[in-house]
Amino acid sequence: MGSIEELKADLKRGRIDRRTFMSGAVAMGLSVAAGMSVANAVAAGTPKRGGTLRIGLGSGSTTDNLDxxxxxxxxxxxxxxxxxxxxxxxxxxxxxxxxxxxxxxxxxxxxxxxxxxxxxxxxxxxxxxxxxxxxxxxxxxxxxxxxxxxxxxxxxxxxxxxxxxxxxxxxxxxxxxxxxxxxxxxxxxxxxxxx
Missing domain, CATH: 3.90.76.10 (Dipeptide-binding Protein; Domain 1)
Structure with a gap:
């Protein structure tokens, strides 16, 4: 197993899941609380694809067209x-x-x-x-x-x-x-x- 930085990089890239990250972090001597803190920070900084964007706009009508x-x-x-x-x-x-x-x-x-x-x-x-x-x-x-x-x-x-x-x-x-x-x-x- 590598360093905590390698684990963070693997979690960020989606190569490992959160549970695997926590197992590795604890095995390297991090407390569960510290491991959770690092995992949360990595997850917060990782963009995710997909989702729904809802925008409220007025003035749409049945006469709108694509021209x-x-x-x-x-x-x-x-x-x-x-x-x-x-x-x-x-x-x-x-x-x-x-x-x-x-x-x-x-x-x-x-x-x-x-x-x-x-x-x-x-x-x-x-x-x-x-x-x-x-x-x-x-x-x-x-x-x-x-x-x-x-x-x-x-x-x-x-x-x-x-x-x-x-x-x-x-x-x-x-x-x-x-x-x-x-x-x-x-x-x-x-x-x-x-x-």
């Missing part, structure tokens, strides 16, 4: 953007920007942006998103007759096209914050072009 253009309430925003759709980038709680559907992005002049689309992502129907899906989603929000609230912000986009595994977005004027603006305008990249 990202018609999102008009906090209920629809939370359930749509938090559960159904992805953005190219996301803003973390600390204000940093991280990739989501895009695995990386780059710009040399803050006017032309290249987003590489992440591999290994699937729509709910098992289809792999392709750059053309992202282009279609963005264009859905910036069409001539669109009623999307994101269209105001996406007016600065002059062109969106596919270049291999990249989506290339060209702006009318340079905007160094464009990658930050995308997740706040629309988590638009839903399966709008499902096969």
């Amino acid at each position: 990202p253009i018609t999102i008009d309430s906090m209920f629809n925003q939370v359930w749509s953007f938090g559960s159904l759709r992805n953005a190219l980038t996301v803003i973390e709680a600390d204000g940093s920007l991280k990739p989501e559907l895009a695995s990386s992005w780059e710009t040399s002049d803050a006017k032309t942006w290249r987003f590489e689309i992440r591999k290994g992502v699937e729509f709910h129907n098992g289809k792999t998103p392709e750059p053309a899906d992202v282009v279609a989603s963005i264009n859905y929000h910036r069409g001539a007759d669109t009623k999307s609230g994101a269209s105001v912000i996406l007016k600065e986009v002059s062109d969106v096209k596919v270049d291999g595994q990249f989506v290339v977005i060209t702006l009318g004027a340079a905007n160094a914050d464009f990658a930050f603006i995308l997740p706040t305008t629309c988590s638009a990249f839903a399966p709008l072009r499902m096969a």
Whole structure:
């Protein structure tokens, strides 16, 4: 048998159960109370998968639908953007920007942006998103007759096209914050072009 640190590591990783941990701890000379204290500390610091998250939200109605253009309430925003759709980038709680559907992005002049689309992502129907899906989603929000609230912000986009595994977005004027603006305008990249 190893050290108490090895036992703690095994308990944390789920390699041993609490009873095995306590047997080993007592065999190493820890009292039952001390062993329980260590086991409780390890259990408190170990994340667990699964569970249920319940959120109370108002304003849901029978007229709600999955069209990202018609999102008009906090209920629809939370359930749509938090559960159904992805953005190219996301803003973390600390204000940093991280990739989501895009695995990386780059710009040399803050006017032309290249987003590489992440591999290994699937729509709910098992289809792999392709750059053309992202282009279609963005264009859905910036069409001539669109009623999307994101269209105001996406007016600065002059062109969106596919270049291999990249989506290339060209702006009318340079905007160094464009990658930050995308997740706040629309988590638009839903399966709008499902096969």
